[in-house]
Amino acid sequence: MSEGSPVGELRRVLVTGGAGYVGAVLVPKLLEKGYYVRVLDLYIFGEHVLDAVKDHRQLEQVKGDIRDQALLGQALRGCDAVIHLACISNDPSFELNPALSRSINYAAFGPMVRISKDSGVRRFIYASTSSVYGISDAANVTEDHPLVPLTDYNKYKGLCEPILLEQQSPDFTTVVIRPATVCGYSPRQRLDLTVNILTSHAVNVGRITVFGGAQMRPNIHIDDVTDLYVMLLEAPDERIAGRIFNAGYQNRTVADLAETVREVVRREMPGREQIEVVTTPSDDRRSYHISSEKIQRELGFVPRRAVEDAVRGLVVAFRAGRLPDALSDIRYYNIKTMQAVQLQ
Numbered sequence: 285m286s287e288g289s290p291v292g293e294l295r296r297v298l299v300t301g302g303a304g305y306v307g308a309v310l311v312p313k314l315l316e317k318g319y320y321v322r323v324l325d326l327y328i329f330g331e332h333v334l335d336a337v338k339d340h341r342q343l344e345q346v347k348g349d350i351r352d353q354a355l356l357g358q359a360l361r362g363c364d365a366v367i368h369l370a371c372i373s374n375d376p377s378f379e380l381n382p383a384l385s386r387s388i389n390y391a392a393f394g395p396m397v398r399i400s401k402d403s404g405v406r407r408f409i410y411a412s413t414s415s416v417y418g419i420s421d422a423a424n425v426t427e428d429h430p431l432v433p434l435t436d437y438n439k440y441k442g443l444c445e446p447i448l449l450e451q452q453s454p455d456f457t458t459v460v461i462r463p464a465t466v467c468g469y470s471p472r473q474r475l476d477l478t479v480n481i482l483t484s485h486a487v488n489v490g491r492i493t494v495f496g497g498a499q500m501r502p503n504i505h506i507d508d509v510t511d512l513y514v515m516l517l518e519a520p521d522e523r524i525a526g527r528i529f530n531a532g533y534q535n536r537t538v539a540d541l542a543e544t545v546r547e548v549v550r551r552e553m554p555g556r557e558q559i560e561v562v563t564t565p566s567d568d569r570r571s572y573h574i575s576s577e578k579i580q581r582e583l584g585f586v587p588r589r590a591v592e593d594a595v596r597g598l599v600v601a602f603r604a605g606r607l608p609d610a611l612s613d614i615r616y617y618n619i620k621t622m623q624a625v626q627l628q
Contacts, residue, residue, distance in 0.1 A: 294364040294407055294517050296320040300350055300396075301370030303333040306411070308472040310367070310510040312337050317514060324348055324359045325370065328625050329615050333472040351392045353399060360403040367409045367513050368396070371441070374476060376619040378437035384627060390440040394447050400456075407457045408448060409516050414462045414502055414530060416442035417572045424575035427462070427528045434570060445528065452526040459516055459524040463509050464502035464532030464574060468594035469601045475616040479503060479591055482542055483598045484610050486549040486559050496566035497539035502532035502574040505589035512585055519583060529579040533587035539563070541591065548595040553603070 302311050302323030314321045315337055322344045323334065337343055348355045350370050360366070372378050372385040379385075400408055416439075417425050418432035433439040445460045452458045467479035475484045478501055485492050512531055516524060536544070546559045579585045601607050607616070614620035 294319075296322070296363045297365045297367060297517065298322045298324060298359055298363045298405075299367045299369060300324050301368070303327050303329065303331075303345075303472060304369055304373070305470050305472050305474045306466060306506060306510060307369050308333045308470045309506050310369075310513055311343070313510055313514055314517075315340050315342055318342075319517070320344075322346060322359060322363065324350065324356070326627070328627065329472050329621060336471065350396060351387060353395055356396060356399055357403065360400055360405060363400075363403065363405055365407040365409070365517055366396075366400050366405055367411070367517075368393075369411050371411075372437070372622070374618050375435045375437045377622045378435065380619060380622050381627075382436060386436070386440060389437070390443060393444045397448050397451050401451055401453075406455060407517065407521075408451075408459075409513060410444065410448050410458070410460050411513075412445055412460050412462045412528075413438065413441045414464050414532060414572070414574050415570060416445075416462060417574065419569050420572045423573065424577075425530075425572050426575045427530055427578055449526050449528075457521045457525045459526075460528040461512065461516070462528065462530050462574075464504040464530075464576075466506050466509055467503055467591060468506035468589070469597040469606075470506055473601075473607055473616050474618065475607075475610060476618055478538065479541055479545065479594055480598060482545040483549065483595050484602075484607075484616075486545050487553055487556060487599060487602045488610050490556055490558065491560045491562065492542050492546060494539055494542045494561060494563045496568060497537060497542070497563050499538050499566075499568060499571040500535055500573050501538055501541065501570075502535045502572070503541075503591050503594075504531060504533050504587055505591075505594050508533065508587040508589050512579075515583065515585060523583060527582075529583070529585075530574045530576050531579055531585070532574045532576045533589075534591055535573040536591065544591055545595050548592055549599060552596055552599040
């Protein structure tokens with residue numbers, strides 16, 4: 285679809301956290317598809333994140349806090365859909381200031397849903413997380429599996445789900461996505477996610493440290509998960525209304541991921557033919573093998589990019605100099621940035 289020609293009935297989309305790791309890849313895709321996009325974000329990782337599309341006539345950027353209900357009401361005005369990505373993301377960042385994190389990830393969520401519905405929003409897409417399952421030795425963890433969160437970050441992500449689904453109605457379509465751990469290159473890069481940090485260390489140090497190794501981790505490429513959010517805007521109401529979907533691709537142990545990273549970097553990065561993998565004990569018990577059969581069966585969503593593709597994309601970015609000071613720049617690490625900005 286050509287630029288400026290919106291898709292379907294849902295023409296105007298509010299993306300909370302649109303200047304984050306996933307949002308920075310999603311927003312340009314939405315603009316390319318013809319949507320009018322309004323981003324609401326604190327921009328704590330930099331106001332440059334969306335520079336590639338900042339002059340697009342169908343993009344509006346709003347710097348602000350989702351806890352500000354008056355601002356939220358203004359940001360929602362005229363919007364047909366919400367893709368809610370904004371949160372304090374990952375366990376260490378959440379635990380840095382639990383009260384702050386709870387206020388953003390949980391306390392602000394109910395008011396956001398209600399204000400969205402009252403503002404005439406017709407579709408609300410919530411990015412939960414597959415880490416709500418915590419630890420499970422089930423062969424395939426489906427959406428019906430009990431939630432056993434091991435941390436407050438996981439717990440509050442899960443507690444938001446029923447708040448949204450309870451508001452499901454014929455004129456307010458709700459859907460929850462539980463994505464696997466996202467990997468790959470973004471203009472707002474994170475190097476504190478499993479595949480990404482393993483790749484960074486392989487490229488920049490020539491040495492990978494594996495903490496534990498036996499833990500099972502589901503993964504999904506950032507281009508696949510952002511394609512999914514676009515698909516969810518286009519799906520018929522009846523196929524997604526009030527539903528929960530896992531969204532992952534390859535379930536791999538951390539040790540397997542390290543070997544994959546080592547092999548790809550050895551092939552793709554000059555001067556890194558020898559990469560050491562060191563294993564050390566870990567108290568991180570999170571381990572689960574998620575099933576994404578439901579989303580494939582009911583929505584036809586099948587990821588197209590493997591972990592190897594994510595690693596190759598990151599190597600390309602490193603070689604091109606797009607990720608300078610990868611080991612020291614705090615903007616790549618959520619907890620370091622949170623410590624620096626001291627958000628209240």
